Amino acid sequence: MKPIVNIENLHFKYDEAEILKAIDLNVPQGSFLSILGPNGSGKTTLLKNICNLLHPHKGSIMIEDKEVERIKYKNLARVIAVVHQGTDVQFDFAVYDVVMMGRFPYLKRFQTEGKEDERIVKKAMEDTSTWELRDKSISEISGGERQRVLIARALTQQPKVLILDEPISHLDIKYQIEILDLCKTLNKEHNITVITTLHDINMASRYSDYIVLLEKGNIRKMDTPERVLTEENIEEVYGIKVDLIRRNENERPIIIPK
Amino acid sequence: MIKKLYKTKILVLLIVLLFLILFSITLGAVKIPFIETVKIIISKIKFIGNRVNVETIKDSNIFIVMNIRLPRILMASLVGAILSVVGASYQAIFKNPMADPFVMGVSSGAAFGATLGIILGLNKGILGFGLTSVIAFAGALLTTFLVYNLARVGNKISTTAILLAGIVVSSLLSSGISLMMIFNKDELINIVSWTLGSFNGSSWTQLLVISIPATIGTIFLTTYSKELNAIVLGEDQAQNLGVNVELTKKIILVTASFLAACAVSVSGIIGFVGLIIPHLLRLVFGSDHRILLPVSVIGGSIFLLICDTLARTMLSGIEIPVGIITSLFGGPFFLYLLKRNRSKNLI
Numbered sequence: 001m002k003p004i005v006n007i008e009n010l011h012f013k014y015d016e017a018e019i020l021k022a023i024d025l026n027v028p029q030g031s032f033l034s035i036l037g038p039n040g041s042g043k044t045t046l047l048k049n050i051c052n053l054l055h056p057h058k059g060s061i062m063i064e065d066k067e068v069e070r071i072k073y074k075n076l077a078r079v080i081a082v083v084h085q086g087t088d089v090q091f092d093f094a095v096y097d098v099v100m101m102g103r104f105p106y107l108k109r110f111q112t113e114g115k116e117d118e119r120i121v122k123k124a125m126e127d128t129s130t131w132e133l134r135d136k137s138i139s140e141i142s143g144g145e146r147q148r149v150l151i152a153r154a155l156t157q158q159p160k161v162l163i164l165d166e167p168i169s170h171l172d173i174k175y176q177i178e179i180l181d182l183c184k185t186l187n188k189e190h191n192i193t194v195i196t197t198l199h200d201i202n203m204a205s206r207y208s209d210y211i212v213l214l215e216k217g218n219i220r221k222m223d224t225p226e227r228v229l230t231e232e233n234i235e236e237v238y239g240i241k242v243d244l245i246r247r248n249e250n251e252r253p254i255i256i257p258k
Numbered sequence: 259m260i261k262k263l264y265k266t267k268i269l270v271l272l273i274v275l276l277f278l279i280l281f282s283i284t285l286g287a288v289k290i291p292f293i294e295t296v297k298i299i300i301s302k303i304k305f306i307g308n309r310v311n312v313e314t315i316k317d318s319n320i321f322i323v324m325n326i327r328l329p330r331i332l333m334a335s336l337v338g339a340i341l342s343v344v345g346a347s348y349q350a351i352f353k354n355p356m357a358d359p360f361v362m363g364v365s366s367g368a369a370f371g372a373t374l375g376i377i378l379g380l381n382k383g384i385l386g387f388g389l390t391s392v393i394a395f396a397g398a399l400l401t402t403f404l405v406y407n408l409a410r411v412g413n414k415i416s417t418t419a420i421l422l423a424g425i426v427v428s429s430l431l432s433s434g435i436s437l438m439m440i441f442n443k444d445e446l447i448n449i450v451s452w453t454l455g456s457f458n459g460s461s462w463t464q465l466l467v468i469s470i471p472a473t474i475g476t477i478f479l480t481t482y483s484k485e486l487n488a489i490v491l492g493e494d495q496a497q498n499l500g501v502n503v504e505l506t507k508k509i510i511l512v513t514a515s516f517l518a519a520c521a522v523s524v525s526g527i528i529g530f531v532g533l534i535i536p537h538l539l540r541l542v543f544g545s546d547h548r549i550l551l552p553v554s555v556i557g558g559s560i561f562l563l564i565c566d567t568l569a570r571t572m573l574s575g576i577e578i579p580v581g582i583i584t585s586l587f588g589g590p591f592f593l594y595l596l597k598r599n600r601s602k603n604l605i
């Protein structure tokens with residue numbers, strides 16, 4: 001499959017110390033890729049490099065065969081949508097208006113949203129079950145609801161790639177499943193490439209086509225869940241001993257700490 | 259997509275402003291009846307002017323309305339509009355509801371310039387402006403430029419750095435002003451009353467010269483509403499929505515500072531307008547800048563017009579500097595709002 005994101009020999013540092021070292025990563029179009037790794041291993045930094053918020057000091061990041069830094073902001077926003085880690089909202093917006101902001105990359109300076117944009121917003125909100133929240137204030141909804149709203153906004157960008165940074169870390173188990181199911185649906189039915197960081201290894205195992213195991217800024221392993229999630233790999237990266245459980249051949253592995 | 263509900267509220271605000279403008283003209287040492295005021299103004303409008311008969315109205319009243327009160331009232335409204343819309347814009351790019359039009363050091367820069375002008379005895383006029391105003395304007399712009407460059411790291415501007423640089427540069431300039439005042443005790447009153455703000459002596463020329471950049475600048479700011487909406491929800495998110503965040507911040511900073519400098523150079527330093535009005539309007543209209551910026555223009559006009567009318571009519575024979583009124587009324591009101599809305603988790 002053709003890679004939609006192609007990273008070659010990426011090096012990144014904030015100041016002196018290198019945070020990402022010689023990263024090579026191909027993300028095939030239409031795949032569901034999870035990035036796993038201990039705290040501080042560089043997951044967020046890697047995502048921010050991909051979406052052009054940070055710039056590598058060496059190496060290249062290509063999105064659809066174009067250098068990411070050379071793509072105009074609005075054009076990039078039509079290809080990549082990002083759901084950032086939950087932030088506090090100080091200003092007061094209706095949920096509907098927040099989702100509508102996802103249409104920004106399609107609007108000219110003096111253009112206002114039209115019927116078509118309204119239709120896209122409604123569809124995205126229905127797909128994420130946030131349509132009922134449309135008149136509420138963004139500062140008055142729960143963490144799980146806000147996460148879904150931000151995913152709805154990302155969908156209105158009609159992206160080819162959806163990037164999420166720890167989308168389920170504040171959510172209860174029901175919403176965790178709901179959000180990841182939603183991502184999976186978008187991935188399978190709309191052919192959106194999903195790149196997400198996760199802390200829950202079992203969730204990553206259950207949903208991903210590929211897993212990247214990051215350790216101190218190096219890619220330790222990039223492969224299918226079955227190949228990446230082994231007792232040895234997890235012990236090497238996280239320093240804990242685990243048991244692997246697979247109920248049958250068709251099921252993804254589950255880990256249980258010893 | 260401005261909601262219908264807001265359209266009526268905006269219309270109401272506009273009507274209130276228009277009425278207040280007419281009503282405030284009637285107030286003052288000489289009371290002029292409302293009808294007479296309306297007639298005088300209509301008579302000056304092209305084409306329809308000759309339809310009203312003003313022969314029965316005293317010439318002195320016509321003079322007071324047209325040459326003294328109207329320009330002053332319009333100037334107060336204009337400055338209120340500028341300060342308020344600038345406040346709303348700064349609050350957006352700094353993502354801080356406490357930012358006001360003077361964060362960039364505009365006020366201290368202008369005050370420093372004005373003080374210099376006053377002690378050098380440059381209070382003569384060009385184009386209807388005291389030279390003091392011109393120096394104040396230059397001082398405001400230079401200070402903004404200085405603060406901006408102090409806070410800039412490479413190509414980025416950090417909010418915290420700007421606020422800090424603004425505070426430090428302001429206190430430096432304030433010390434300079436105090437020093438000049440100590441050595442020029444006889445000009446003390448002039449310096450202090452300039453600093454406290456006043457619309458006394460506003461002229462049509464002044465109004466014209468300020469209203470052109472003010473109108474263009476304000477309209478220009480409002481064209482960035484969509485960007486501002488995205489930015490207040492987070493700069494990273496905004497960039498991933500396709501907003502050129504750094505460029506937008508720079509454009510807004512430069513435009514807003516220029517507008518603030520225009521306002522300060524004709525009125526002196528008038529605090530609180532740019533802080534309270536956007537804050538108050540956000541409670542009513544929400545944070546959508548496509549609505550917030552236009553209503554800030556109207557709301558700021560109304561507020562400062564009321565304050566200036568109080569300033570010139572409250573005590574007979576003596577005029578209170580309008581800056582005192584704005585903080586005297588604005589301060590407690592602001593504290594009340596703050597207390598009341600803290601529980602609601604709105605700024």
Ligand SMILES: Nc1ncnc2c1ncn2[C@@H]1O[C@H](COP(=O)(O)OP(=O)(O)OP(=O)(O)O)[C@@H](O)[C@H]1O
Binds near residue numbers: 014019042
């Ligand atoms: N703005 C910054 N300036 C300097 N160093 C930073 C900055 N942000 C992160 N770092 C450092 O870079 C390293 C990687 O951080 P990053 O946020 O990418 O980790 P992460 O894998 O996302 O961790 P977590 O699981 O906690 O989210 C850490 O050592 C961190 O201290």
Ligand SMILES: [Mg+2]
Binds near residue numbers: 044
């Ligand atoms: Mg992280």
